[in-house]
Amino acid sequence: MTGMFIYGLINSAVFVLMAIGFSLTFGISGIANFAYGAFYITGAYVCWHLLNSVGLYYPIAIAISVLISGVLGTLIYRYVLFRVRGISLSEVIATFGLGIGMLELYRSIGLTGHSYKLPVFMEGAVEIFDVYVDYQRLIILGLGILLLILLWAFTHHSKIGLAFRGIAQDEETALSFGIESERVSMLSFGIGSALAGLAAITIMPLSLLAVEEGGNVLVLVLAIGIVGGLESTLGVVVASLIFGFSRIIMATYFSPHYSMIITLVAIVVILAVKPSGLFGRFKELEERV
Amino acid sequence: MKNRCLAVFLGLAILFGLNLPGASFGAEPVIIGMPTSLGYLEGYESRNAAVMAVDEINAKGGVNVGGEMRPFKLVETDTRDSEPGVPVSDALMAYEKLILQHKPHAIITGFFTSEPLLASMDITSKHKLPYLGTIAMSPKFQKKIIENYDAYKYCFRVCFDARQYFGAYLNVYKEIQADFGFDKAFIFTEEAMWAKAVGGMTAKSLKSQGWDITGSQTFPKGTSDFSATLLKIRNTKTQVIIFISSRPEGIIFADQWRTMKIPAMLTGSMTPLVGEGVWDQYEGKVNGIVNLVAAGILPIPAIPKSIEFHNAYKKKFGKPPAASHGTGSAYEAVYVLKTAIERAGTLDGDKLVAEIEKTDRKCCMGRLRFDKGHQAVYGSDPNEECLILDFQWQKPGKRVVISPTGVATGKIQLPEWMKKK
Numbered sequence: 001m002t003g004m005f006i007y008g009l010i011n012s013a014v015f016v017l018m019a020i021g022f023s024l025t026f027g028i029s030g031i032a033n034f035a036y037g038a039f040y041i042t043g044a045y046v047c048w049h050l051l052n053s054v055g056l057y058y059p060i061a062i063a064i065s066v067l068i069s070g071v072l073g074t075l076i077y078r079y080v081l082f083r084v085r086g087i088s089l090s091e092v093i094a095t096f097g098l099g100i101g102m103l104e105l106y107r108s109i110g111l112t113g114h115s116y117k118l119p120v121f122m123e124g125a126v127e128i129f130d131v132y133v134d135y136q137r138l139i140i141l142g143l144g145i146l147l148l149i150l151l152w153a154f155t156h157h158s159k160i161g162l163a164f165r166g167i168a169q170d171e172e173t174a175l176s177f178g179i180e181s182e183r184v185s186m187l188s189f190g191i192g193s194a195l196a197g198l199a200a201i202t203i204m205p206l207s208l209l210a211v212e213e214g215g216n217v218l219v220l221v222l223a224i225g226i227v228g229g230l231e232s233t234l235g236v237v238v239a240s241l242i243f244g245f246s247r248i249i250m251a252t253y254f255s256p257h258y259s260m261i262i263t264l265v266a267i268v269v270i271l272a273v274k275p276s277g278l279f280g281r282f283k284e285l286e287e288r289v
Numbered sequence: 290m291k292n293r294c295l296a297v298f299l300g301l302a303i304l305f306g307l308n309l310p311g312a313s314f315g316a317e318p319v320i321i322g323m324p325t326s327l328g329y330l331e332g333y334e335s336r337n338a339a340v341m342a343v344d345e346i347n348a349k350g351g352v353n354v355g356g357e358m359r360p361f362k363l364v365e366t367d368t369r370d371s372e373p374g375v376p377v378s379d380a381l382m383a384y385e386k387l388i389l390q391h392k393p394h395a396i397i398t399g400f401f402t403s404e405p406l407l408a409s410m411d412i413t414s415k416h417k418l419p420y421l422g423t424i425a426m427s428p429k430f431q432k433k434i435i436e437n438y439d440a441y442k443y444c445f446r447v448c449f450d451a452r453q454y455f456g457a458y459l460n461v462y463k464e465i466q467a468d469f470g471f472d473k474a475f476i477f478t479e480e481a482m483w484a485k486a487v488g489g490m491t492a493k494s495l496k497s498q499g500w501d502i503t504g505s506q507t508f509p510k511g512t513s514d515f516s517a518t519l520l521k522i523r524n525t526k527t528q529v530i531i532f533i534s535s536r537p538e539g540i541i542f543a544d545q546w547r548t549m550k551i552p553a554m555l556t557g558s559m560t561p562l563v564g565e566g567v568w569d570q571y572e573g574k575v576n577g578i579v580n581l582v583a584a585g586i587l588p589i590p591a592i593p594k595s596i597e598f599h600n601a602y603k604k605k606f607g608k609p610p611a612a613s614h615g616t617g618s619a620y621e622a623v624y625v626l627k628t629a630i631e632r633a634g635t636l637d638g639d640k641l642v643a644e645i646e647k648t649d650r651k652c653c654m655g656r657l658r659f660d661k662g663h664q665a666v667y668g669s670d671p672n673e674e675c676l677i678l679d680f681q682w683q684k685p686g687k688r689v690v691i692s693p694t695g696v697a698t699g700k701i702q703l704p705e706w707m708k709k710k
Contacts, residue, residue, distance in 0.1 A: 007517070212372060248517045249517075252520060255507065256518060
């Protein structure tokens, strides 16, 4: 039981880390980034090359990879999404197409098999209440909490962060106060992409670097977004806790197959009962009407 | 100026002439098709091994087809059937495209997983192509051949099947039971026909030997976290984990088993963890894992050709073979085909099948012959059959052969954290 609680908590932190960038981008720009899985893989793949092909020191490789993911996201927003913003279907098609294109590109240049593995930040494990937990998982837990605190501080105590919130609350009013909504949206897309890269670099040392993981991550972040509320950070945390614990319970008492089924069932149930998600406000008014 | 133009024209004509299809000076090649999951270890190593065999044969003049020496030519296509989310129909389309586009005279290696393998047998028969499979392992393959020989006689399997594989590692559990008194096992397999078949047979057999099966689960392709299953294994006081998978997830599972210090021996088949270079690649973290591999990938003195193959592969590709069973089988499949073509004196599919059935070859896996279901015969005597080896990773980075006992090089040991108890 203790083990299930510890690993349930860690799994929840993994999901928070995965989904926070997606939620941030959607909350500010209103764009559902279907290329999120591809940005996730980009961060890890670039980091792997910087480590193994260039031979950089790990922390420097991480910093550059996160930066590259962010810059790539910003450029894609500027030259692709800028033109279609506000047209939901076009946004989805553009990001989805880009995501598939990026992943297939990585596959075609050799990202297949099991040769790609990122090293853990710190080797070893510690015994907590008779259960061994490796340091990497504890780092994920710590980073998940730290990231939430930093995001809160950023959006409440910095000029750009306040602009983020202004756009999220009412774009037209924010515009009348001199906030450039396009620039802020572009920045949110860039930061969201960078967070995807950071999540991958932190999580992927626990598994293997594979293109397929991009698709899995996209399904998971969408599920978390839909259940918690696409633009809500609190929703991300609550949905991650729900998935983190329910998946480990299902895998323990039934089969690992059910952990994916429960994700999809949760999406269907929430869409039927409260389409804006547990803490979402995006369509709350329409729902009430 | 006129002469210079003429010279340039002639030069270009010669240059293009040499490269035009059909204008080569050699004989028409014998085409071997290789449709498999090329992005995965078993797939790309099988291609390497086949390339090695083709190069060796071509260097000696090629294959004698009715008195004419012709080179082998390998054409490959990536069926991607091992990748998560790729449907069987896509893999089959890739296979038939290869046949229609390149018109191969025979197929080697073939599909990675059993689902497309079984579905493709009708396509193989339709084109009357000898098919020498070297990766997928479902026993339903030879069952189909025995039940409908005329339809499926073109299909052969050079690697071991799930039943032979299962038979090979049962010896390990007898040894574990005798040496350590363990009798609680948990079976964990990948979501694939062959793996589930092996898992089912293992559970049945171990139960009859007095083992308590504490649980039996499958995991889907792409699983990246096994903590729930490992906690279950720990909570059920399991002493032996039987992990059966040819997929990369084995690396993740083994890594989590080690970091969580699960007090149970890790045994079974973890394809990515069999190669000689694995110990260094994972910095010794595989210590204590009991795994399974075809002879040839792990060279043993009892089979001199296994050492020759291993060294030749290492020399050609810069690193030793590392897949569990496809590599040596693909290499031998090319030679089986060569011998059959030379004996038949033709490339006619029916005549080649009759000659392949007569195969009796001392090879890197032992002695290669086919049974009536066109399955290569595996056992424990390298002079009579091909061998599957059970081995344990032990310090300082050695693959110690545990079974068959006739070729064993050491005894099985407990993982370090279990020894302390």
